[in-house]
Amino acid sequence: MPTYLTIDLGGTKIATGFVTLDDVGGTPVVEDLRTIPTEAARGGDDILRRLAALAADRVRERDGLAGVGIGSAGVVADGTIIAATDLIPRWTGQRVADALAEATGLGVGMVNDVVAHGLGEAHHGAGRGHACILSIGVGTGIGGALIEDGHPVTGAHAVAGHIGHIAHGLGRGVRCSCGTDCGHIEPVASGTGLAALYNLMKDDATPAVAGGKDVSELAAGGDAFAAEVIARSARALGEALGGAVNLLDPDVVVVSGSVAESGALWWDALRAGFADSAMALTRAIPLLPGELGGAAPLIGAAVAAAQVIGEHACPQHPSIASI
Known part of the structure; x- marks a missing residue:
């Protein structure tokens, strides 16, 4: 069963955890949750630098990861933030998926944070x-x-x-x-x-x-x-x-x-x-x-990563980035 490093990035906090998806459709396992403040006022460049360092550290904690999944605030296309509100200054234009792939050496699936929530509920929750x-x-x-x-x-x-x-x-x-x-x-x-x-x-x-x-x-x-x-x-x-x-x-x-x-x-x-x-x-x-509460975006980020990295990637949807 594949395990992914998953990230939920919002204006207030960045949550990370390891999510294992059951190949036969069982309940995902979410482990080792950690949260750090986004410190949005420091701006997009600083956030991306700290995010990449955090992802690299977390990947070293777990052998055999299948990839990285992230749900991020902002409008996401091809792994890049193409629009964002002033909640996170200078977040627009950040090439998040590229930075995470370089930092971790793994494939990255990236969607908007609310899309990640929806993927979690659609695949493993109320939907x-x-x-x-x-x-x-x-x-x-x-x-x-x-x-x-x-x-x-x-x-x-x-x-x-x-x-x-x-x-x-x-x-x-x-x-x-x-x-x-x-x-x-x-x-x-x-x-x-x-x-x-x-x-x-x-x-x-x-x-x-x-x-x-x-x-x-x-x-x-x-x-x-x-x-x-x-x-x-x-x-x-x-x-x-x-x-x-x-x-x-x-x-x-x-x-x-x-x-x-x-x-x-x-x-x-x-x-x-x-x-x-x-x-x-x-x-x-x-x-x-x-049904999934705060775990929904992390589970959905793992689903996004699986869709990108596995054989069932869906290239017509530009908010899922292939690395």
């Missing part, structure tokens, strides 16, 4: 057994991935799946991470967006909150206004998801991330908005919580 999966990650931001027949569909410009940037009226006038204020769903329905919406809706006498976790804690403590904000935010996201399934018609939608752990209030509002927005033939598409 397993379905041909077409729309995977949504609702955390600090909102990302998505469309996985069809086990492979990511990345689109002509490698941005397919960016569901956080679907238009919704609730977001109009609220600045999105992509730079627009025309009304995207992410700035009012992500974890960061939940806090922004609370602060926009509150009266002058109500203290501002610092993050979405604060809103969830207030609601859990019985605060009616916080509960209203969560319900309104989740309903809007559900309406956006309804529009997405009307366009894409997947077999199932898998919803993961820290905000998706907000409980029944959030899920009930999400499903209500979805039911109102989805067409009659798509309304029955199930919205399922993810």
Whole structure:
């Protein structure tokens, strides 16, 4: 059974681990997890240098590795970051897969971090057994991935799946991470967006909150206004998801991330908005919580590496890099 060094690189932390994939479809084994801070403010060149050194060190810890898999923040094409937000300064243009291949001497499979999450859930989590999966990650931001027949569909410009940037009226006038204020769903329905919406809706006498976790804690403590904000935010996201399934018609939608752990209030509002927005033939598409938690992007990175390095590479999908 092949074992891969896997990496999940985000704006806050870089997680690494060894993932063993069962050739006959059993549950992957994730071992020896380690995390270091990304220290994004130091910029892309510094991050890539430290990432390559980390990968080289980790490869020396384990004999017989089949390759390296990485899911990274940013838009990924051919192992290179072709676009990124200011969350990681000067990350655009970094040739990540090349650097890792040189540092480790191994083949590298690289995808966007949310695509990695979707691959994990599609192959070994809540989407397993379905041909077409729309995977949504609702955390600090909102990302998505469309996985069809086990492979990511990345689109002509490698941005397919960016569901956080679907238009919704609730977001109009609220600045999105992509730079627009025309009304995207992410700035009012992500974890960061939940806090922004609370602060926009509150009266002058109500203290501002610092993050979405604060809103969830207030609601859990019985605060009616916080509960209203969560319900309104989740309903809007559900309406956006309804529009997405009307366009894409997947077999199932898998919803993961820290905000998706907000409980029944959030899920009930999400499903209500979805039911109102989805067409009659798509309304029955199930919205399922993810099953793999934080292991999903590491498992998905291993799947990406296996698809590149093995005989079943899928060259028509440019976000998977062959080395």
